Amino acid sequence: MTNGKTSERLYQDVARSLVEELAAGRFPVGTRLPAERELALRFDVSRPTVREAMIALEVQGFVEVRLGSGAYVLRLPNEGDRPGFDVSAFELTEARLLFEGEAAALAATQxxxxxxxxxxxxxxxxAQENNDPAGTERADREFHLAIARATRNSAIYNAIEQLWDLRQTSPEAALLHSKARTANVKPVVEEHCAVLDALRSRDAxxxxxxxxxxxxxVLDGLLFATEEQALAQARRATQAKRERYTRATA
Amino acid sequence: MTNGKTSERLYQDVARSLVEELAAGRFPVGTRLPAERELALRFDVSRPTVREAMIALEVQGFVEVRLGSGAYVLRLPNEGDRPGFDVSAFELTEARLLFEGEAAALAATQxxxxxxxxxxxxxxxxAQENNDPAGTERADREFHLAIARATRNSAIYNAIEQLWDLRQTSPEAALLHSKARTANVKPVVEEHCAVLDALRSRDAxxxxxxxxxxxxxVLDGLLFATEEQALAQARRATQAKRERYTRATA
DNA sequence: CTCGTTTTTTGGTAATACCAATTTTCAAAA
DNA sequence: TTTTGAAAATTGGTATTACCAAAAAACGAG
Structure with missing residues (x-):
């Protein structure tokens, strides 16, 4: 109706249209959405399909469905909820550098x-699983999450865990990460040891x-992995990034 | 079947049972879940209900449904996905102190x-809306998110935004926050001004x-608001927290 | 054993019906 | 007129059935 975009699944179309209407302010927080039967007519789909879309909105925390009453808006979609959200490997690692650095400092005291x-x-x-790439990735993740857990702060742990999950949302980013890792297994172990030593001495x-x-x-490894397959044009962009991230690290 | 807990919505029961089976390692990543018709028999519900549960899992990124083939496990549920996850106002603010501090430093350079x-x-x-509590909250949020956006790092912005959203997940935390804020409107404005000045001078x-x-x-305000209504027993716990958070801040 | 076709399985959607909870309507009673 | 309370309409919750399309499995021809 309002949008010609069609995906494989009908309920996704309906859900996306509704999210767009929410974002457009069509239904303020607290108001009631049209009835399922009415939405079925408006979108020209069956009621089960509308229900599926409704459940998608409910799971995402947009609406609360009350039996016999209707679906009420709980919150409005924000940037992170919009599609096309994928972070680059650089952004992800920069965020981890800042956040996990602070988490390690707090963990050292706790x-x-x-x-x-x-x-x-x-x-x-x-160190053991330096042959199996999947095992290495898993062990790496567990190492970092164990430190996050040691902060005794579930908000911190959750945020860092979600940063790791973000890696999976973008195939390119995941590929770049694994490629950058293979070459640097031994340095990673040494760096992890350094973190461990600092934690042992409780030195934040x-x-x-x-x-x-x-x-x-890790950030350097990513830049190197990128350069290896980059054209000259991409190389200039990488150089700009290197300047920025070294500045942020200093 | 495996669980007697029953909520208002059938699809939630089915989805919860499936998530529990996922967490128990019953279906490793990459494997296929039983067919919808089979699950309908196992849970003794109709297929539309199973489909609703499936969509709930799909929206949460647990499974990927392929037409004509089946539902395949994408990732396993982790801590943050389990129910009963709510962070205290203290944890939330501590996380913000660490993360937003670094975000502000990066933003200053960008x-x-x-x-x-x-x-x-x-x-x-x-400063204007110091009368309307809801407007103050909104303006406060926008202030912090604008700084996060200035980092030019969507991973950082997203993480900080989600920390703010976490506030809404726990009614007690939201109440404590608003209570702690009302008394400290003017200091907040001054502190925001200090942040703004630092950003203006690009001093990370x-x-x-x-x-x-x-x-x-803010953390102090929370501790004060807690103490006001706390018993002596709670007071001791607060004191321990104060020691911890002041240590983390130093 | 390989390749192509047929059959079966599986998800996608629609249509319909009925129940239960809520909300609204509206008439009777104070 | 206001209030009250019961009846009616609305709305979500679930089940049943059916049919289509895509994928996978089974199978048969070569």
């Missing part, structure tokens, strides 16, 4: 001996510095 | 003149310090 042995075990894990500043150094190295 | 005027306008906004360290000072003050 970590228990048990958690230290757990982190140490994960450092060994990544050292932990922050070690974590930032590690992720700065 | 912000444009146009964005500076935008941030300045938002500082005025919160000053921006980080100003933002951390602001959020440390």
């Amino acid at each position: 970590i228990t001996d048990e958690e230290l042995t757990e982190v140490a075990r994960l450092v060994d894990d990544i 500043n050292a932990a922050r510095a070690a974590m930032r150094a590690h992720l700065a190295a | 912000i444009t003149d146009e964005e500076l005027t935008e941030v300045a306008r938002l500082v005025d906004d919160i 360290n000053a921006a980080r310090a100003a933002m951390r000072a602001h959020l440390a003050a």
Whole structure:
């Protein structure tokens, strides 16, 4: 109706149209959406399809469905909810550098001996599985998440975990990450050891510095991996990025 | 079947059961879930209900449904996906202190003149609407998000935005926040001004310090608001928290 | 054993019906 | 007139059935 874009699934079209109407301010927070039967007529689909779209909105926290009453707007979509949201590997690693650096600093003041042995075990894990790329990735993730968990702050842990999940949302980013990792397995282990040592001594500043150094190295690996397959035109853009990220790291 | 818990909505029961089976490792990543018709038999519900549950899983990124083939596991549920996840106002503000501090530092090196005027306008906004609590909250949020946007890093912006959204997930936390704010409107404006000045001078360290000072003050306000209504027993816990957070801030 | 066709399985959607909770309507009663 | 309360209409919740299209599996010809 209002939009010609058609995806494979009808309920996605309906849900997307409704989200667009929400974003456009058509239905302010607290107001009631049209009835399912009415929406079925408006979109020219069956009621089960409208219900499927409704559940998609409900799961995303946009609306609350009340039996016998209707669907009421809970919140409006914001940037992150819009489609086409994928972060580059650079943005992702920059964010991790800043956030995980602070998380490591906080973790250094909170970590228990048990958690230290757990982190140490994960450092060994990544050293062992240097053959299997999938195992290495998993061990790396667990290492970083264990430190985030040691902050005893679920908001911090959740945010960092979501940054790792973001890697999967973009195939190119995931590929770039794995490519950048293969060449730098041994340095990664050493950098992880440095972080572990700082945590052991409960030195917040050292932990922050070690974590930032590690992720700065990852960032360098990404830049190198990009350059390897880049044209001269892309090389200029990379150079600009390098300037920016080295500035941010300093 | 495996679980007796029953909520208002059937599709939620089915979806929850499936998520539990995923978390239990019953269906590894990449494997196919049973067919919709089979699940309908297993859960003793109709196929539309199974489909609704399937869409809930799909929206949450757990499975990918392929026409004519089946539903395949994309990722396993993690901590943040489990129910009962709500962060305390303290955790949330501590996370913001660390993350937004770094974001402000990065923003100071990236912000444009146009964005500076935008941030300045938002500082005025919160000063104007010091009567309307809802308007104050909105202006406050926009101020912080504008700074996050100035980092030019969508991963950072998204993470900070989600921290703000987390506030709404817990009614108690939202109430505590609004209560803590009402008393401290004028100091907030001054602290925002300090952040703005640091951004204007493109001083990353000053921006980080100003933002951390602001959020440390918010944290203090939260502790005060908690104490006001706390019993002696709760007071001891608060004291422990104060020690911890002041340590983290130092 | 390989390749192409047929059959079966599986998801996608529609249509209909009925129930339960809520909301609205409206008439009876105070 | 206002209030109250029951009846009617609205709305979501679920089940049933049916049919289509795409994919996968089975199968048969070569």
